[in-house]
Amino acid sequence: MNLTQVDWVSQFEADENAVILDVRTEDEFNEGFIASAINIDIHRGQDFVTEIEALDKNKNYYVYCRSGMRSAKACEIMNQLGFENAYNLIGGITEWDGEVIEP
Template sequence: MNLTQEDWVSQFEADENAVILDVRTEAEFNEGIIANAINIDIHLGQGFISEVEALDKTKNYYVYCRSGMRSAKACEIMNELGFENAYNLVGGILDWDGEVVAP
């Protein structure tokens, strides 16, 4: 599901079962992240699927990338793998006006 930054943040902050997932490359991740994000690079292909399948499907995932394209694809993949709640940050970290921290 695509959410605007405002909705993504307000929903995330009210969600006690939330996990933030950054699907960018490790190099991009190391340049700065949304606080507490975990990194699984969607470009890993089958490796991405394997790592995602190991995640807790009862959690709610707030997914972002650089511009919102890779994270939209990641949410689709997650839905196919049985994750009910994967939320894409529209505009990605490029449009993010919140805090960016070092990983």
């Protein structure tokens, strides 16, 4: 499901079962990420699928990438793998106006 930043954030903040998932490359992730995000690179093919399958399907996933394209694809994959709640951040981190953690 695609959510605007306002909806994504308000839903995430009210969700005690939430996980933020960054599907960009490790290099992109290391340039800055949304607080508490875990990084699983969608470009890693089968390794991406394997790592996603290891996640708790009972949690709700708030997914983002640079612009919203890769994360939309990641949400589709997650839905196919049996994750009921995967929420794509429209516009990705490029349009994010919240805090960005720089490692």
